[in-house]
Amino acid sequence: MTQLASYRLTTRTRTGTAAGLAALVLIAVGIVLPAFVSRSVIQDLFYILTMLTLAQLWNLLAGYGGLVSVGQQAFVGIGAYAMFAGVILAGWNPVFAILLGGVAALILAIPTAFFVFRLQGAYFAIGTWVIAEVTRLLVAQWKTLGGGTGTSLPREATGSILGVDAIRALFSVREAAARDILAYWLALVLVVAVTGGIYWLLRNRLGLALAAVRDNTEAAKSVGVDAGRLKWAVFLLASVATGLTGALIFLQTARISPDAAFALTDWTAYVVFIVVIGGIGTIEGPILGVIVFFILRSALADYGSWYLLSLGIIAIVVMLFAPRGLWGLISSRSGLHLFPVRRRLAGPKIEGGH
Amino acid sequence: MILVDTLVQGILLGGLYALFAAGLSLVFGIMRLVNLAHGDLIVFAAYLVLLGVSLLGLSPFVAALLAAPIMFVLGWLLQSAVLNRVLGKDILPPLLVTFGLSIAIQNGLLEAFSADSRRIPAGALEGASINLGIVTVGVMPLLTFASAIAVIVALNAIFYQTALGRAFRATSDDTVTAGLMGIEPKRIFAIATGLAMVVVTVAALYLGMRANFDPSVGPARLLYAFEAVIIGGLGSLWGTLAGGIIIGVAQTFGAAINPEWQILAGHIAFLLVLLVKPRGLFPRAVD
Amino acid sequence: MLLETRALTANYGQFRALFGVDVTVDAGECVAIIGANGAGKSTLMRSITGVLRNEPGMVLHRGESIGALSSAEVMKRGIAMVPEGRRLFPSLTVEENLLIGGQMRKAPGPWNLAAIYDLFPILRERRRNPGTALSGGQQQMVAIGRALMSNPELLLCDEISLGLAPVVIRDIYAALPKIREGGAAIVVVEQDIGKALAVADRVYCMMEGHVTLAAKAGDVTREAIHAAYFGEAA
Numbered sequence: 001m002t003q004l005a006s007y008r009l010t011t012r013t014r015t016g017t018a019a020g021l022a023a024l025v026l027i028a029v030g031i032v033l034p035a036f037v038s039r040s041v042i043q044d045l046f047y048i049l050t051m052l053t054l055a056q057l058w059n060l061l062a063g064y065g066g067l068v069s070v071g072q073q074a075f076v077g078i079g080a081y082a083m084f085a086g087v088i089l090a091g092w093n094p095v096f097a098i099l100l101g102g103v104a105a106l107i108l109a110i111p112t113a114f115f116v117f118r119l120q121g122a123y124f125a126i127g128t129w130v131i132a133e134v135t136r137l138l139v140a141q142w143k144t145l146g147g148g149t150g151t152s153l154p155r156e157a158t159g160s161i162l163g164v165d166a167i168r169a170l171f172s173v174r175e176a177a178a179r180d181i182l183a184y185w186l187a188l189v190l191v192v193a194v195t196g197g198i199y200w201l202l203r204n205r206l207g208l209a210l211a212a213v214r215d216n217t218e219a220a221k222s223v224g225v226d227a228g229r230l231k232w233a234v235f236l237l238a239s240v241a242t243g244l245t246g247a248l249i250f251l252q253t254a255r256i257s258p259d260a261a262f263a264l265t266d267w268t269a270y271v272v273f274i275v276v277i278g279g280i281g282t283i284e285g286p287i288l289g290v291i292v293f294f295i296l297r298s299a300l301a302d303y304g305s306w307y308l309l310s311l312g313i314i315a316i317v318v319m320l321f322a323p324r325g326l327w328g329l330i331s332s333r334s335g336l337h338l339f340p341v342r343r344r345l346a347g348p349k350i351e352g353g354h
Numbered sequence: 355m356i357l358v359d360t361l362v363q364g365i366l367l368g369g370l371y372a373l374f375a376a377g378l379s380l381v382f383g384i385m386r387l388v389n390l391a392h393g394d395l396i397v398f399a400a401y402l403v404l405l406g407v408s409l410l411g412l413s414p415f416v417a418a419l420l421a422a423p424i425m426f427v428l429g430w431l432l433q434s435a436v437l438n439r440v441l442g443k444d445i446l447p448p449l450l451v452t453f454g455l456s457i458a459i460q461n462g463l464l465e466a467f468s469a470d471s472r473r474i475p476a477g478a479l480e481g482a483s484i485n486l487g488i489v490t491v492g493v494m495p496l497l498t499f500a501s502a503i504a505v506i507v508a509l510n511a512i513f514y515q516t517a518l519g520r521a522f523r524a525t526s527d528d529t530v531t532a533g534l535m536g537i538e539p540k541r542i543f544a545i546a547t548g549l550a551m552v553v554v555t556v557a558a559l560y561l562g563m564r565a566n567f568d569p570s571v572g573p574a575r576l577l578y579a580f581e582a583v584i585i586g587g588l589g590s591l592w593g594t595l596a597g598g599i600i601i602g603v604a605q606t607f608g609a610a611i612n613p614e615w616q617i618l619a620g621h622i623a624f625l626l627v628l629l630v631k632p633r634g635l636f637p638r639a640v641d
Numbered sequence: 642m643l644l645e646t647r648a649l650t651a652n653y654g655q656f657r658a659l660f661g662v663d664v665t666v667d668a669g670e671c672v673a674i675i676g677a678n679g680a681g682k683s684t685l686m687r688s689i690t691g692v693l694r695n696e697p698g699m700v701l702h703r704g705e706s707i708g709a710l711s712s713a714e715v716m717k718r719g720i721a722m723v724p725e726g727r728r729l730f731p732s733l734t735v736e737e738n739l740l741i742g743g744q745m746r747k748a749p750g751p752w753n754l755a756a757i758y759d760l761f762p763i764l765r766e767r768r769r770n771p772g773t774a775l776s777g778g779q780q781q782m783v784a785i786g787r788a789l790m791s792n793p794e795l796l797l798c799d800e801i802s803l804g805l806a807p808v809v810i811r812d813i814y815a816a817l818p819k820i821r822e823g824g825a826a827i828v829v830v831e832q833d834i835g836k837a838l839a840v841a842d843r844v845y846c847m848m849e850g851h852v853t854l855a856a857k858a859g860d861v862t863r864e865a866i867h868a869a870y871f872g873e874a875a
Contacts (some may be wrong), residue, residue, distance in 0.1 A: 068449055070390070105374055115625060118632040119584075121445040122388035126580045127628070130621050137618040148614075264573065269457055276450050305461035312458030313564065319451045436679045523732040524741050530692060531728040533712035534721075536745030536791065 019338035033170060034181040042184045046252060048294050049187040053194050053245045054267060055286035057238045057275040060198050062272075063281035064210050065234040068121075070202050071128030072242055072268050073107040074112070074135045078242030078260035080250035081139055087157045088145065094153065095162040098186070098247040105243020106236060113235050117228070129264075136262035143186025158254055173331025183252040190248060194241050199283055199339050210234070225324065265308070273315045283339040288327050332336075359489045360610050361603060366491060369499030370564065372595040373557040374579035375506050375586075377550035384526045384546045385441060390452040393458040393576030395551065399425050399558035400567055401467055404474050408634030414474050418559040422552045426577035429551030433544040441543070456572065463569035474562035498560045502598070503555055506591045511590075513547075522546060526589075574617075581624040587634030596635060600627065643668045643795055643826055644689065644720070645701045651681075651688050658684040660850045666795060671817070671827045673841035673858065677870060680847040682830045683725055686799050690722050691715040716745045721793035725800045725830075727740060727784040729772035736768040738783050743790030750792025751823040757786035760816055778809035781840050785816065789825075796820060799830045834866060848872050 034042055061067040079101030086097030116127040140148040157201065158179065167178040201207060213227045246267070250256050260266075270293065280290020294313075300307035323330050331337060377571035378392045389395075399421055406417025436455075482493040513519040525532040529539040561567060561575065581601050584612050586593025601620045606620020627635070644666040651659040659681050666672050676682050687693045689700055691712035700708045702718055721742070727745070729738050739757055758765035761782040767775055772783055779800055788796055802810040810833075816841050817827060831837035838844060838858050846854035846869035854861070854869035 062446065068446055070453070095467075115628065118620060118628065122382075122386075122449060123584060125388070125390075125449055126577070126584065130577060130581065130624060134621045134625070137614075137621070141614065265457070269453065272450060272453060273457075276454075280446070288360060305464040307461075309458050309461040309465065312454040312456070312461065315454035316436065316451050319447055319454065320436065336405070408742070426789060450839070517740070520737055520741050520744065524730045527730040527732050528728060530712070531724060534690060534716055534724060535741050536713045536716040537741075538711060538713045613729070 007310075007329060011169045013340045015336060015338060016340040021208070027188070027192055034167075034184065039173075039177045039180055042180050043252075044294070046180065046184045047189050049184070049191045050245055050249050050292055051270065051274060051293070052286060052290045053187070053191045054271045055278070055290055056191075056198055056283070057245070058268075058271045059280060059286050060234060060281075061238050061274045063275065063285075064198075064202065064207075065238075066213070066232060067070060067231060067235060068124050068125045069116075069128040070264070070268050070272070071112075071130070071132035072271065073262045073264055073266070074108060074128070074132035075239045075242035076246030076249065076267040077132070077139065077258070078135055079246030080110045080256055080261045081142070081145060082243070083247035083251060084145055084151065084153065084256050086155055088151070091157075093160065093162050094157055094251050095182075095186075098244060098251060101247025105239045105246070108243075109236050109239035110305040111252045112239075113232055117231065117235075128165060132262060132264070136258050139262070140258040145256065148258060150255065150260070152256075153251075153254040161251075179254075180252065186248055188243060190241075195283065195287075195331070197241075202283075206230070206233075270311075273311050275309050275325075276315050277318050277325055279327030279329075279331075281324070282327050284331070284337075285314050285325050285327040288330075289325065292326065356610070360606050362489045362491060363495070364603030364606035365599050366495035366499045366602070367606060368582075368595070368599030369495070369502035370557075370560055370598070370602050371578045371582050372502040372598030373498065373505060373553070373560060374575050375582035375594045375598055376509065377553035377557065378579045378593060379583045379586070379589070379591055379594045380509060380553065381547055381550045382583060384522050384545050386445075387437060387441060387448050387543075388445070388452065389437075390449060390576065391455040391459055391572075392452075392554070392579060393572030393574065394456045394463075395425075395572075396554050396558050396561055396575055397567060397569060397572040398459055398463060399551070399555045400474065401463060401472075403555070403559055403562055404472055407474055414476055414559060414563055417474075418555055421558075422555040425551035425555045425569035426548040429554075430544045430548040433547035434540070437547065438540045438543060450572075456576075460569050467569065468570055469570070471566035471568050471607070472562070473566050474559070476563040479563070493562055494560075498564065501556055501560065502595060505556055506595055509549075509553070509591055518545070550634060578620065581620070584634055585624060585627045587636040590634075590636040593634060593636035600624075642666075642701070643703065645704075646685070646689070647699055647701065649685070649688055649695060649699045651684050651693055651695060658850055659688065661818060662847070662850070662852055664852065664855075665827060666826055668794065669821070669826050670842045671821060671829065671840055673837035673844045674828060674830045674847060675832065675837050675844060675870065676847035677832065679849075681850040682847055683799055684850075685847070686722065686725075686797055686828075686830060689715070689797065690720065696732055707796075713745070716791065719746070719748065719794035720789035721791050721796055723781075723784045723788045723796065723798045723801055725803070727777075727780045727808065729775075729780055729783055729787075731771060731773045733772055733822055734768065735772050735783055736773065738772045739764075739786050739814055741790075742787035743773055743792075748790040748792040752789040753791050754790075757789060760789075760819060761786060776809075778805050778813065781809075781813055782816075783819075785813070789820065789823075792823075793825055795826045795828065797828045797830070800832065801829070802831065802833050802836055810836065831836070834870070846870055 034241060061069050082104030083094065083097040083101045086092040086100040087094050099327055112131045116124050119127045131252065145151055159175065163182050164175060164178045167181050168175060170265060171181065209230055213230055250261060274289035274293045275286050277292055278287065279285030296311065297307065300310065320327060374396060378389065381387050383390055401419045402421040402424065403414060406412045406420055407414055436473045437448060438449060440451050479494055483490050484493060513522060521537050524535065525537060525539045525542045532539055578601055582594050582597035585597030585600055600623055604623030605620040609616035642665055643708055646662055646664045648661040648663065649659055650661060652656065662685060674685065675681050688695050691710050691713050691714065695708040697706045697708055702720065707718065733741065739754060755835065758822060763779055764782055764786065765780065772780065775783065801813055816837060821827060829837055829840060841858045843855055845852050846866060848869065854865060
């Protein structure tokens with residue numbers, strides 16, 4: 001009986017530890033990268049990192065929380081507009097105004113959750129979409145921020161972004177390039193925080209509770225998991241982070257319009273495809289998905305609508321023949337889990353067991 | 355008088371939205387499938403009708419008559435080859451597949467027909483109107499509304515007075531027991547989607563004759579259709595008409611106050627109904 | 642041989658529910674399958690009707706393997722099922738529930754709407770009601786009538802007495818001889834040993850996924866059944 005004490009529940013695996021170390025190295029490389037690569041590479045990486053952040057967040061909602069939202073563009077858009085409002089109306093420094101994007105997303109998320117949580121399954125999806133449309137149409141009425149046509153960040157604001165002068169001096173680049181580097185670093189911070197945060201959540205009690213709710217809401221309730229509060233928590237967290245990401249994306253472009261900020265295609269369709277193709281319900285999936293997505297985008301960039309046509313068809317094919325995505329194929333063949341969240345019993349081998 | 359006029363225009367507009375929604379309601383009611391590509395399929399059918407008119411020189415109504423069986427077959431194939439594989443307890447796969455389909459159809463149409471706005475020429479019907487004493491109404495909106503009623507009456511007749519309709523309802527209740535009755539649920543689903551695509555063709559006819567359309571207008575139609583279905587309550591076609599009318603009236607009143615508020619007013623009406631009655635106005639007893 | 646299972650196995654995921662079950666049913670005969678809860682009786686029914694698929698050669702209808710067929714295809718071969726728990730269609734009226742039983746297979750035979758109403762006269766009165774508005778016993782009559790509407794060669798009755806009052810069970814069992822007169826073979830799955838033995842020519846007893854007894858209904862002793870049913874000597 002004393003031997004039992006040496007068994008413990010763990011999520012730790014050898015590949016998991018190796019992947020963690022590799023991630024740390026990658027982050028370090030990511031930080032110093034602007035010293036070695038061109039501005040266009042930095043811009044591409046910015047795009048990849050922000051899309052990855054959105055994909056991880058949507059995956060948290062749909063893959064782990066069972067909340068299939070097709071209205072995430074609401075939070076991208078409101079976050080971006082709040083950042084613009086902070087800069088243009090209140091004269092904030094754009095970097096601080098990004099935080100305003102998170103606050104605005106939270107303020108929108110509360111009534112949104114109140115509405116859409118009354119809806120089940122598919123109704124929920126449509127409900128989030130309607131809320132996003134309503135938000136877009138309301139923001140288009142906001143004449144001081146350009147109404148339906150949109151507006152740009154004023155020169156004096158973009159010229160005085162916190163830290164840009166230091167980056168200019170450090171890398172001896174033009175102001176516009178320095179702004180891209182700053183946005184890239186912020187995107188790196190965001191993606192690490194979001195991915196790490198989700199990983200941390202899943203390895204802790206929330207991950208277990210989410211899995212329980214996803215598998216069987218009633219049973220989860222009976223063992224004391226409050227499914228309602230859990231969904232609220234996941235939805236609000238994802239909304240705030242999506243708002244921050246939206247603000248950052250439009251800090252980099254420095255120009256905004258309701259159609260761009262609330263674009264279903266850009267902020268939800270692409271994101272859904274990234275998660276589906278990579279593998280829903282895993283942390284590795286969106287990472288693999290964003291890489292595939294970017295390669296496809298680069299390869300098919302010259303073919304206009306063929307690109308989206310093939311993206312749609314690929315998503316359908318993946319859903320039909322590999323519903324757990326590319327990462328699902330890889331991990332089921334190799335048993336590989338870079339971000340292990342499953343609990344395993346660890347300890348000495350049991351003698352004479354089956 | 356402006357009030358009455360706005361109300362009548364709104365009700366008639368609701369007929370168009372009910373047409374958008376009827377096919378969705380049918381499929382949703384029978385197999386709980388949410389087809390996010392529904393709006394794009396309407397636009398696709400509108401191009402099909404337009405081809406009949408412009409290439410073959412047919413009247414739009416004859417062109418729609420020809421397009422309907424094509425759409426039936428496409429719906430049947432779509433259900434058999436794709437959607438039947440993803441139906442199940444988990445609602446995520448069908449949502450994602452139809453989302454992919456939506457994007458694929460939009461961009462396929464963009465490639466085939468460009469982003470230019472098109473319209474199905476309706477000849478003398480365009481702009482014709484009838485004076486009803488209190489209000490003057492356009493012939494086209496009136497025809498749309500009458501078609502919506504006709505479609506709902508026909509669908510209800512199929513549903514409640516034919517062996518096929520019995521099989522629809524039985525399969526919707528319990529697929530396993532339906533199988534024990536010799537019914538192949540997947541075939542029933544394929545027929546239902548085919549039928550929904552025939553309704554989609556009717557919707558497409560009026561979508562294309564009443565206003566300009568381009569490959570990108572599908573998702574907005576899907577939203578109106580969905581709002582009508584949800585307001586009406588799952589599986590009730592007359593409820594869907596009521597839902598369409600509520601959206602239509604809200605939109606015309608919104609537009610009467612400020613043209614920019616038309617769409618917004620419709621969405622807000624939807625959210626308000628949802629707040630009061632989350633299961634819609636006429637929910638079915640069994641769900 | 643009308644129906645035969647050979648070394649039939651069935652699994653629910655990792656859990657094995659049947660371990661090599663051999664059962665035969667001849668044309669026109671009445672076979673009872675008895676056993677406690679969880680013995681595998683319903684799994685056997687689900688395997689025969691194609692709700693659970695199985696390997697070739699495990700379930701044979703007139704010598705042909707039907708294990709890969711869908712339940713609709715099995716039904717069209719003349720094997721009709723009265724499922725456990727009645728499973729009437731709530732959206733259909735009593736009459737529609739009956740009609741749907743015969744709309745996909747129209748074989749010649751004694752059963753039609755009028756004949757069902759003669760068998761269970763109460764149903765004629767309730768024909769316009771929703772199926773689920775009826776009492777449990779009446780619902781069971783609808784479920785039996787629904788299965789008969791296709792004039793099956795083989796009628797599978799899964800737990801038709803479950804949850805019903807004794808007087809109602811008596812009425813329902815009274816219908817079985819009339820059904821046999823119509824030419825159909827019947828399989829009765831029962832937990833109630835007395836009821837099953839009273840109507841059956843032969844009896845199989847199941848326990849934990851195995852057939853533990855196969856005998857003529859007239860030959861079998863109380864002790865033998867007790868041993869096969871509970872796995873212990875009486």
